[in-house]
Amino acid sequence: MNKLLNCALSAATWLTLCVSSTAYAQWFESTGHANIQNDDIARAKSVAIKDAITQALVFSGARVTSMQTLVDGVLTQDQLKINSHGEIQKIEMISEDRRGDQFAVTLRLDIFPQQEQCPASSFNKFVAITQTQLKHREQAKLGQIFDINKASSENLYKTLSNSPISTRPTAYFNFPIRVGEFFTQQYDYSNALLEEIASRSNSQYVLLSQLVDISNSEKLNNDYAFWQDESYQRAYNIDFVLFDGTTYERLWQKSYRGKGIWPFEKTELIDVYSENFWGSDYGQTITDINQTLSYDLQAAMACLETQGKILHIENGKLVINLGKAHGIEKGQILNIAHHNYLTDAAGNKMPNMITTLNQVQIQQVYQQSAIAQSIDKQPLPNIQINDVVELANLAL
Known part of the structure; x- marks a missing residue:
């Protein structure tokens, strides 16, 4: 126990x-x-x-x-x-x-660690940290913090970057995207957007988020205590959802709720990138939530597979988007899989990965890419750019 x-x-x-x-x-x-x-x-x-x-x-x-x-x-x-x-x-x-x-x-x-561990945990997974979106922009009027979505996403990226965990972030928080449809229960979100984010950031996984509440409550101090500075309690409620950029599956979802003291005057314009903001109780609330998320994300992704894609094919050799940063080493064997969809009776598309008999071996390794060749040095039949590569020992 x-x-x-x-x-x-x-x-x-x-x-x-x-x-x-x-x-x-x-x-x-x-x-x-x-x-x-x-x-x-x-x-x-x-x-x-x-x-x-x-x-x-x-x-x-x-x-x-x-x-x-x-x-x-x-x-x-x-x-x-x-x-x-x-x-x-x-x-x-x-x-x-x-x-x-x-x-x-x-x-x-x-x-006392238990003997049972998932093999996938020894490989790094790259996740694109996208720009969170304000669900109610009018709530940002107090302090005019309309860039809080960008600043908090950048803070999350830095938090993950500084954590010695196998979940590695890539920066995609400078690009505004519409995320509302990804938080519905109808599964009617855009696969094309997920693929674009994954491709442009060279990340297998995509983390989306939306700020659902940053409203302020009533003043904490008494109106009659005119010598006191104004202070308010302000919410910071945010939802996260994690997708696989290859299969477009929703893998994990969680909401975080927090409150912090907003110590600034009501008419003061606040720079959300300043030390003044991040050193406040409210800024620390955001940092604490991002820290908690970083370890929750590590737990959720620890046993997910590290997969890549074929970027180029020439003379029986493949260039793939996995490298040293992912834990790939020279001599490792990879399987090749085709990615397609099955459609059920209701018209819903379900991801389907078909692992082929083709295997390749890593010949050269770079930081974010590697070159692989067929084991018998024979041409690889029916292999195309964007086909999936996966570690053979994890795919068994």
């Missing part, structure tokens, strides 16, 4: 793996870091502790789903769910340190 603990989220962590002397246990020493906002040491310490725990779990192969319960910076409630790949036996605090506006906590964790 898994031991339940609270999970932490932060940007940067240094992690050292140490194997214990026993046959089954491994111990991990991890250092979690956090920025100190508004001289709030307690909060920074909690974030650093949570960061260290989460990074150790991810590094050990555990799949983590986190829910935060914090009171005065102390982990007070067992809320971390570890899904099937690891079990924490013991946590010890080794040290804590403050340097300038950074707080660091080093922990030692005894983890």
